[in-house]
Structure formats: C-alpha cells, structure tokens
Amino acid sequence: MIYSIDKLIKLYGTGTNLPSLAQWQSLVDGKLDTPLTVVNFFKLRTVADRQLIGESMSGNEAFAKYAETSVPKVSEVGGHFVLRGAVEADFIGDNLQHWDIIAIGQYPRRENFLQLLTDKDYHTAFKYRQAAVEKQNVYFVNAM
Template sequence: MPSLNPSPDQLKRFAEAMPAGEPILMLNLLRFNQEAVYTAGSGETACSGMEAYARYSRTALKKVRAAGGEVQVAAHAQVALIAPEQEHWDEMLLVRYPTPEAFLAMLADEDYRAATVHRTAALADSRLIACTPRA
C-alpha cells in the first residue's frame, strides 16, 4: 500500500519522538505516477506526476525557507543497491529544518496544505524519514 501523507497518529508520534528545539533532517524518497492522479472534479489540468510535484514544489520550497529550512540534497535516484528487488525511487531529497516544531508549523500552514493536492496527485509512493544530525 502506498504511503503518501502522514496520518494524525504518525504526526503525533513524530512530535513526541523528535528532540524539541533541535535541528532535524527529513529524508524524502519519491516515486512518481506516470500521470498525476487528481481527484475527480479538482479542476486540475492533466500532467505527469513529475509536473504535479513541480507544482507542489513551487509553494513547498517557499514554505520550507520561511520555516527556516533548506534543501540540503536533491538527487535523481538511479539504482537501489541494497533493497528489495522490486523497490525503486525516482528522487531523493534531504531537507534540513531548524526544529521539529518549525516543520510541523509548515505542515499546518494554509497555503502549504492547499499545495499538497499536487504532491498527493504526483506520487505513487513515498517515504519521509525524520533524522537528527550527528554532532
């Protein structure tokens, strides 16, 4: 089953587990739909999953920066060397946020939330893994 958006329980566990007030890194693994999958009646024009993600990114990157965050690495995934045979990803992003609280505030932002319709339509599957930098 694809994993596209965090559930309320996942967000609660994130908030409880991450060290408050400390920098975090969010590892994003992305697999795009060939064609974006918008809900019926959304009014969105047909496009590829990658184009839908670009639509999302235009708002998301502004909101990441406004939260004090920064994309550290953006890369095209090539080969899963150590992974289940059927697993593959199209892109990887590593995003730094000043705190878990800044990340959660970004997720709650009204403009950011509106843009997630494009992220959801874009992705066939994803992973979002919260990390803490080593000292």
C-alpha cells in the same frame, strides 16, 4: 505554539501516503526545540491523480507544481534542502525499491517543520504532491 494532532489530521488526513495516527503522534510528541532532518523518497505516478487536483498533468508536472510552493516555504520557515534530486541508479543491495526523487530537508527545530505543515499555502500545494506520488517513504533522522 501548541500543535494539535487533530488539527494536522483534519488538514492532511491519515492513510495511504500519509502519516498514521501513531506517526502524527510521534511528530507532535518530539522536542520542538531540537533539530530535525526529514528524508523523503518518492515514486511518482506516470499520470497525476486528476481527482485530487481537478486537472490533467503528469506526475512529474504535478510534483513540480508542488515544489514551486514547497521549496520557498521550507526556506520561509527556517529550513533548507541538503539534497533534492532525481535518482540516477541503484548501487548496493538486493531487491531495491526504485525511487524517482529523493529530498533531504533540515530544520533548525522540529517546530519549524510543524510551521511548514500548518502554513496555508503549503497545505494548498500539498494536494499536488499527493496527486503526483504513487508511493513515498519519509523518515525523521537525528544527525550523528
């Protein structure tokens, strides 16, 4: 299947807490048949962005609602989580950014991750992630 940057941007957009055009390009330009590890760092809002979801809830509640769909969808497309959990404490480094949740997902092929992003149910749930998250950093990592 051919994945279009235009389609991904139409589905998700670009900007704050979303990939830039160059980052979307990097995702789509990667070799579709190579493994992909996605490392996510999340800082949650105290109160979820009601404008995005149309209801009042905490950032934790909104993220949990996103996870209700996203976790099984990752498995459905062939991926799995190596780690999902709340950050306990910082250990090494100066001026460390505090994150609430870290999640590491692995996909047998980059194409599996793209299948996740283009899944209708995942896309519908993604608004809860956006409503929950104050800040996030997401990295693609090649296993060593």
